[in-house]
Amino acid sequence: MNSLPRTGVKVDCKRNGTRFDCEHECHLFHNGTSYQCRMRNISISGALIWADNFPPSTIKIGDTCGLSLNSDLSLIQGGGYTSKVTRLEQSNIGVHFLSIAF
Numbered sequence: 001m002n003s004l005p006r007t008g009v010k011v012d013c014k015r016n017g018t019r020f021d022c023e024h025e026c027h028l029f030h031n032g033t034s035y036q037c038r039m040r041n042i043s044i045s046g047a048l049i050w051a052d053n054f055p056p057s058t059i060k061i062g063d064t065c066g067l068s069l070n071s072d073l074s075l076i077q078g079g080g081y082t083s084k085v086t087r088l089e090q091s092n093i094g095v096h097f098l099s100i101a102f
Contacts, residue, residue, distance in 0.1 A: 029066035
């Protein structure tokens with residue numbers, strides 16, 4: 001992966017996309033449970049999110065989940081990204097965006 005430190009942009013030729021490093025609070029929704037997380041990076045097709053003691057054992061690769069970029073749970077009203085879990089690592093979950101709702 002090539003990195004351009006001045007802009008925080010990483011180009012990943014394998015994915016044919018540009019990922020933007022960021023630190024932003026978000027919420028992951030899975031099977032009726034909300035998990036407060038932080039986003040590590042985002043692209044046009046997905047995001048990498050993390051939290052301490054993550055991921056829970058109930059989340060599996062291929063599961064559908066929701067991702068809201070709003071940090072205030074009380075303001076979330078159905079908006080966000082319907083996503084598929086594509087990667088699970090210690091403290092990290094990679095998601096692929098399937099659709100967006102406003």
